[in-house]
Amino acid sequence: AQSVAQPEDQVNVAEGNPLTVKCTYSVSGNPYLFWYVQYPNRGLQFLLKYITGDNLVKGSYGFEAEFNKSQTSFHLKKPSALVSDSALYFCAVFYNQGGKLIFGQGTELSVKP
Amino acid sequence: GAVVSQHPSWVICKSGTSVKIECRSLDFQATTMFWYRQFPKQSLMLMATSNEGSKATYEQGVEKDKFLINHASLTLSTLTVTSAHPEDSSFYICSASAQTGVYEQYFGPGTRLTVT
Numbered sequence: 001a002q003s004v005a006q007p008e009d010q011v012n013v014a015e016g017n018p019l020t021v022k023c024t025y026s027v028s029g030n031p032y033l034f035w036y037v038q039y040p041n042r043g044l045q046f047l048l049k050y051i052t053g054d055n056l057v058k059g060s061y062g063f064e065a066e067f068n069k070s071q072t073s074f075h076l077k078k079p080s081a082l083v084s085d086s087a088l089y090f091c092a093v094f095y096n097q098g099g100k101l102i103f104g105q106g107t108e109l110s111v112k113p
Numbered sequence: 114g115a116v117v118s119q120h121p122s123w124v125i126c127k128s129g130t131s132v133k134i135e136c137r138s139l140d141f142q143a144t145t146m147f148w149y150r151q152f153p154k155q156s157l158m159l160m161a162t163s164n165e166g167s168k169a170t171y172e173q174g175v176e177k178d179k180f181l182i183n184h185a186s187l188t189l190s191t192l193t194v195t196s197a198h199p200e201d202s203s204f205y206i207c208s209a210s211a212q213t214g215v216y217e218q219y220f221g222p223g224t225r226l227t228v229t
Contacts, residue, residue, distance in 0.1 A: 032216045043119075043206050044157075044220040051216075090156065094216035100147065101208075101218060105156045 002027045002095045006104035013081045013111050021076040021107045023091030032094035033074045034101065035065055037087050044090065050074060061085070081111045116140055117209050119221035126197055126228055134192045134224045136207030142187035143209035147218065148180075151204040163190055197228040 036044040048059025149157040163169040163184035181193040
């Protein structure tokens, strides 16, 4: 079965420090992986995706993610966190057979000044 | 490009009434639209997938008679919550895809439904 796991409900980081939000996946076949961000009472904003090619994917707002096939992970990273990065982050995998996205449970990122 | 709107952005209705939420793709034709439900600080739960001109496909456990989905045109899908109850209060998000089975989905801003 296709699934996505975000092992941390919450991540706390000091402003200016690097941040990592973890994601692991389980899919059959090649994974199509995504990161989205959600601010309170808003829809999802696309950050980045991995379809094929370089394992390091760069996305919006300075975020990047590293695809690691052997560890089945797709962790989201940013070298220097901003207070405005505080939000809910979702990892997702595209389930080809069903034509739909499967989301992780979400990780709340809190960046303190 | 690839903008999806939802209307209304928030709605309050009384228990027992029905409420309709619209999802529109503004600058592309959406062959497929998806409806999600989200509880506070939780993940998105896919409710149903609709293809233009076809009946929606509902996920297991979603009452299709309660959550009526119509996708009558390539730019509009509607979700009607019938005989709403307080437990239907939630954040409803739609997304749209230009082609069936394609991974690119564009999300609407969401609709906050409160049933009193």
